[in-house]
Amino acid sequence: MKFAIGYSTPYYGVDPDRITAYAQHAEECGFEALYLPEHIVLYPGAMVGSIEIPPSLPYADPLDCLSLVAAATNRMLLGTGVLLLPYHHPVVLAKRLATIDVLSKGRMRLLTVGLGTLPGEAQAVGVDFSTRGRRADEAIDVMRLLWAGGEDGVSFRGEFFDFDNLCSFPKPYGVTQLPIHVGGSSRAAARRAGLRGDGYFPGGALGPDERSLQLDLARSTAFEAGRNPDALEYTRWGSIDMTPERVEAFAAQGVTRIVVGATAIDPVQQRDEISAFAQRFGLLDRLST
Template sequence: MRLGLHALGIGSGADRAVIDAVASTADALGFATLWAGEHVVMVDQSASRYPYSDDGVIAVPAEADWLDPMIALGFAAAASSRIGIATGVLLLPEHNPVVVAKQAASLDRLSGGRLTLGVGVGWSRDEFAALAVPFERRAARTAEYAAAMRTLWRDDIASFTGEFVSFDSIRVNPKPVRSRRIPIVLGGNSDAALRRVAAWGDGWYGFNLDGVAAVRECIGKLNELCDGLNRDRSELRLAVALRSPSPEDVDELTALGVDELVLVESPPAHPGQAADWVSGLADRWMTKPH
């Protein structure tokens, strides 16, 4: 079981010195991945329900610093040499896919092939409105954008015709390091999100799940969906973040086929304390419980 850390880009995790300390220490101690999420805008009173809490309210204050994940992960990659970096998640339908393809390939190249692109369809109508992007049909837009980006990464001279994006005979360089591919992992815990994972994703990032039982239910659905599509579920990378994780959960998650447990934590605000904070997490989670 790999161990990931979702700690960068927000609040105290948006400080340059904290990013350096967390990334370098997590790299040295054997963490698998550093995750960073995204919201381009926040509002004080949202008209949309946050899907990952019981009360429908996101825990991050609207006034908190929230870095662009590509930029935050670029700094994390520069402060490390081995650990993977992942957006968790980038709200793909809010962006121009040609630009995202360029940004992702650039970050993948500069990090030596360490990027996983976690994407989501988004939940905040306010955010889509601020960006002048239609909220409706955002799932279809996301799927098409992902297909277009894969085309741009794969082909030297790329063409694509779709409902939401089209281009003809263009070159977008550099190309990703690993066989001109960047894994696209899909966020979301709903049945619709799991259908997207089975249909066209390279993996799943289940976020803020309420214990191992919720993971088991989601993976059971995912197994059925993959069977219906004649897809080998073992090809998918499964990463999950639990609301109240315990080291005792690791064996059960491993048995379910989870590849990575992601700890969602806030680092200390003082950079001098960040390395010890990461070491404390490693001591708790990387020592087999008796």
């Protein structure tokens, strides 16, 4: 089992010293990676399910924050949970991700993408909300094409993106492709993970039967597409106070990575929570083996 930690700018704030201290302590404790969420814009009345999101929550740009984290740390991987892919142009995004990966010496490796659930957010960036799934699929294909392309350039013809002979450098650090994990709480997301993803990161309040069904769907879709279903990573949110028995239950469900986050707002209490979790699961011992 791998263990990562989340940093929620809406609740912890966007003070750079606080972000870097949180990340550095998590790295010192042995956490594999740090994840950040994304909302590009909010507005009064924005709802996720039955919950209204306060429009003043400071959702900082996750990639900019991860660049800060990369500069302040040495080992931990960089992740998003989730980046709203349909609202980014994939040609620009491919360059940004490759640049972060190069500057961090190969740590931009836990990109997780989702579709977004706020129609007003899609409208704000000129995206038809009903097309965001197809747009995300194309965006994944475009980024991978650009990363793999050489000096002769690559071309693409799609419903949303169309270009000829483009070259995108620098390339990711030491690899031809960056991993792309798929987040979401739907069967469509599970199928997308199987068809195009390197991992699946479901969220939301799903029941155990639906979670199991979605994981099976992701794996069966991968198999039918000629991909290796066993190579598909399975990430889940956990809690900072979870027990070893709970982690064992996650492992029995096929989970390969757990992401937790501090519940305290006070930085000192956050450090205590992070340290206690790391000690409970021997994270530093894992690094030395």
